Amino acid sequence: MEALEAINQTIQKVLNTTMDSNFQIVREYVCEGCGNKVQVIRTKALLGPNKGEWFESKKGCDCEVIELIQKQQQEAKKSRINRIFEENSLINPALREATFENFEPGEFRLAYEKAKKYVDEFDINKPRNLLFQGTFGTGKSHLSVSIAKALTEKGYTAIFISTPKLLTKIRNTYNKDSEINEEQVINALANADLVVFDDIGAEGIYEENGRISGWALQKLFEIIDQRAGKHNIYTTNLTSAEFERTKELQRIFSRMLMNSEPIIMNGTDYRRRKFLKEAK
Ligand SMILES: [Zn+2]
Known part of the structure; x- marks a missing residue:
C-alpha cells in the first residue's frame, strides 16, 4: 500500500515538472478593454511540426468576443x-x-x-x-x-x-x-x-x-x-x-x-x- 502511494506521488511529481517546463505564466494584468484579469502564457508545442517551439497567448480576455457582439449589434x-x-x-x-x-x-x-x-x-x-x-x-x-x-x-x-x-x-x-x-x-x-x-x-x-x-x-x-x-x-x-x-x-x-x-x-x-x- 505504501509502495503504491509512493509510486503515485512520484508520477504526480513528474507530471508537475513536465507541466511547469512546458507552460509558463509570463505576466498578469487587468485588461483595459474588458476589465478581466488576463494571463499571458507561454506554452511549448509537444506535438506536431512545431514541436518544441514556444507560443505566447492570452487567457481570460473577452475583448474579441465583446467586439464581435458589438459588431453584430451595429449591423443589426x-x-x-x-x-x-x-x-x-x-x-x-x-x-x-x-x-x-x-x-x-x-x-x-x-x-x-x-x-x-x-x-x-x-x-x-x-x-x-x-x-x-x-x-x-x-x-x-x-x-x-x-x-x-x-x-x-x-x-x-x-x-x-x-x-x-x-x-x-x-x-x-x-x-x-x-x-x-x-x-x-x-x-x-x-x-x-x-x-x-x-x-x-x-x-x-x-x-x-x-x-x-x-x-x-x-x-x-x-x-x-x-x-x-x-x-x-x-x-x-x-x-x-x-x-x-x-x-x-x-x-x-x-x-x-x-x-x-x-x-x-x-x-x-x-x-x-x-x-x-x-x-x-
Ligand atoms: Zn480584454
Whole structure:
C-alpha cells in the first residue's frame, strides 16, 4: 500500500515538472478593454511540426468576443435603419440615387452647404426643421434625400415622403380591400428621427374639379402637426403668397415655419442645368 502511494506521488511529481517546463505564466494584468484579469502564457508545442517551439497567448480576455457582439449589434441596427427607410419611404425612382456627392450645387452652393451643415449639427435633443422653398426642379428634393441618407449613415432613422404619394396612400386605405388603415400609415411616421415631407402642395391637394381638397389639407395638417417638436424637412414649390390662399393652407404653412430655417431655391431648372452641363 505504501509502495503504491509512493509510486503515485512520484508520477504526480513528474507530471508537475513536465507541466511547469512546458507552460509558463509570463505576466498578469487587468485588461483595459474588458476589465478581466488576463494571463499571458507561454506554452511549448509537444506535438506536431512545431514541436518544441514556444507560443505566447492570452487567457481570460473577452475583448474579441465583446467586439464581435458589438459588431453584430451595429449591423443589426444598421439593417433596421435601412429597413425603416425602405419600408416607409415614398420616393420617386429618379430620386433614389440622389446623394450629396452627385448633387451639382451650381447657383445653389449656399443651399448645399446649409443642407450639409444640418447633417453635421444634427442633434436628436435639439429638433430643427428645414424648409426648402422654390421653383420646380432646382434640387430641393435631391438635397432632402441626401440629408435623409446621410443621417441614416450616421445611425439615425429617417423617412422620405413624397407628400402627394402619401395622400394617395392614405386615400387608398379607405378601400374596403385595403390591408392597412390610415392610422398605421400616419403612425409609421411618428417615431422616425427625421421625416422629409417632399413636394407639399404641388399635387394631391386638388380635387378632380380643380378645387383645393379640404380633406387633403386637413390630412396634411394632421400629419405635419403630429411631427411637431421633431426633426422635419419640408420642400414646396408654392410661394408664401400661394400659402395665403386659404385658411387651411395658412395653417399648414405656419406649422412648416415653426422652428424652421427657410432655404430659398429659385432658379434654373435643376434637370435642365444638369443637361446643359452634360452637353458642354
Ligand atoms: Zn480584454
